[in-house]
Amino acid sequence: MPIDFEVTMNEYLPLRDVVFNTLRRAILRGELKPGERLMEIQLANKLGVSRTPIREAIRKLELEGLVLMIPRKGAEVAEITEKNLRDVLEVRCALEELAVQLACDRINQEEIHELHAAAARFEQMFDSDDITSIAQADEAFHDVIFQATDNERLIQLLNNLREQMYRYRIEYLKKKECYPQLIAEHEELITKITHHEKQEATKIMCRHIDNQVEAVTDVIRTKKV
Secondary structure, eight states: OOOOOOOOOOTTSOHHHHHHHHHHHHHHTTSSOTTOBOOHHHHHHHHTSOHHHHHHHHHHHHHTTSEEEETTTEEEEOOOOHHHHHHHHHHHHHHHHHHHHHHHHHOOHHHHHHHHHHHHHHHHGGGOOOHHHHHHHHHHHHHHHHHHTTOHHHHHHHHHHHHHHHHHHHHHHTOGGGHHHHHHHHHHHHHHHHTTOHHHHHHHHHHHHHHHHHHHHHHHHHHHO
16 A cells, blocks of 8 residues: 655644544545555554554544445445445435525525625635635535524534535536536525525525536446446
8 A cells, every 4th residue: 555645743633633634635635545455554654653543543534434444354445436425415415405494594694695705715716726625615605504504403414414425525526517507506596595485495405416416426437437
């Protein structure tokens, strides 16, 4: 397992979080490939840490769906599969449809302004090659909708799910031909939420997620060829 990434220390984070962020970033960027084994000793030696933070990081990555524990074999980077994609996005669709419905009922003027600002920041990122930053801008747009629900339990569930679907979001955002469609869908969502058109907003959110499923499915199938 050749390792071509480095740990970036952060004085404000515990070592285990630094190691976790390093491995997570390596998986999302493809520096650690799907199916690649994660050897604790080799990773510890490369990153200059003990095996304990490596082991803790691998456990957290397993919870996110980025790593699989294989009996008698150990940890390996999880494959991106159609089944996993659809499992995650089916749950996301149900939760985000509920979120947009509650947002239609509860959003205030300040949050509407934040929604416009988040959509603008997302669009401004499109000339960047930093897919991670583009993904963060996309998440920030959806975060405003989540906060507008004023439902802490729902927000918690959506935040937990976000980690599991992050890799799929990254794959989607690599397809720059999808960006005009994304902009249009964000604008439609803003309009329907602002006018409290719950049924139409729900349809747009569903289509928004379905388009992501189709795009990432195409990526997965192309990689198999």
